[in-house]
Amino acid sequence: MNIGILGLGLIGGSLGWDLRLSGHHILGVSRRQSTCSRAIALGCVDEVSVNMSLLSRAEVVFICTPIGLIVPTIELLIPHLPKNTVVTDVGSVKAPIVEGITPLWDNFIGGHPMAGTADSGIEAAQKNLFRDNPYVLTPTTTTPPHAIAILEEIVGSLGARLYYSDPSVHDYAVSWISHLPVMVSSSLISACLGEVNPNILELAQSLASSGFRDTSRVGGGNPELGVMMAKYNRTALLRSLSQYRQSLDDTINLIQSENWDLLKEKLQQNNEARPKFVK
């Protein structure tokens, strides 16, 4: 199959690599000539161009741009595509993208491969990035069955775990397990920086170890990514943050009132519930 990939970063480059090794013919498009050259040199694509017209021969196109560019990119791409081309994206928020593209292109199906590394760009691309990781597809009632079938086959060939979800259910789910943790973790670092006694702050910095390292990791990550999450998944994230604030207040009240039995019960529930999220 001719598969187009628009946006040759970590996700686009890794997708091209795996699909090419599965026997597909990969057409890559990047805005930068230097990225095009690297993609060819690494073996992520068969043909490459800075011009979207290359994708007129693609049967399926993956849009792998940063999330804010997905809808504008598809608007520019449409004039180049035959009507039966299946278009999908890899954005980490789905409802606004699905709502934006569905009226423009019949053969669209939203997708979210949940894989990544701390690095980005074509140099960070790797083989088998998606293997054993979740890949969510978010078809709607109007998504053509053959578009779903094609994506299902491709996701299967990547070795990913396929999930189907309503776009907004997806967005609420990722707000809990991906976007809320970033804000919770970031607020931890900010709070510590608010310590006004320099002796306490200095000792805290010297003593911090694995507990602080893990809890602060995602909050100390890429600022642009954090803002994107908040901007594009604002409604779901605010809902999660509001529930989190209530949960934090409950904890504070239990400690304030020295209700150790109930605090222990709550910590016990969390201890038992965590393995339902992570093994």
Next chain:
Amino acid sequence: MNIGILGLGLIGGSLGWDLRLSGHHILGVSRRQSTCSRAIALGCVDEVSVNMSLLSRAEVVFICTPIGLIVPTIELLIPHLPKNTVVTDVGSVKAPIVEGITPLWDNFIGGHPMAGTADSGIEAAQKNLFRDNPYVLTPTTTTPPHAIAILEEIVGSLGARLYYSDPSVHDYAVSWISHLPVMVSSSLISACLGEVNPNILELAQSLASSGFRDTSRVGGGNPELGVMMAKYNRTALLRSLSQYRQSLDDTINLIQSENWDLLKEKLQQNNEARPKFVK
């Protein structure tokens, strides 16, 4: 030197092991005969007893019981000790212990080796547990210099990084980097469990990966340990929690008001500040 260890769990057992290998003679005391037998078999102690009177020959005694038992244990131990015996403890909160013991025993110096594993008990004891990890000593103005000197030498022989601190500065510092993260992380798990839409909760559990794993780790840990932190470091922890709640509210307000520039600035500050705590 004859060194006594009262309480043969992860910390007591590991201390005995290292100090014995440094050439000291280790006298171990545990309430349970089965623990005494294991400590001998593993090589953590030279002599062992369920009876505190064994420690009458010790020049230094480490109290390695759970935190709530430290002061009562020392009260029971005192009648067995010559007046010049140096007593120290390994509790993770210092001000209440130092305040409780200073009036009872002149040669006391509080200590906190910051090392551990997810496991506990004598079977979890390991060699070199303290190497390259922080070890805080909390002498007061009345602590005899020779007690400080003896502990300084022992901590050095363990290969630990030695810090001196006022007991309450220590407690505020560990509330930031150890106890607050537990409550922040625990509240994250509780908040997710509050999701009322079963489709969202089920998908969230399926999609959770490294971000959720790290941010929820300490909050899903040992419930007894979490309650102990809150109970014995309540004042400092409530102060940290109050500052954290303010920091969380700031984040929520920035997202609510779509102030992406300020949110990015805050995330950038955290990104730059985190390496001051963890490398």
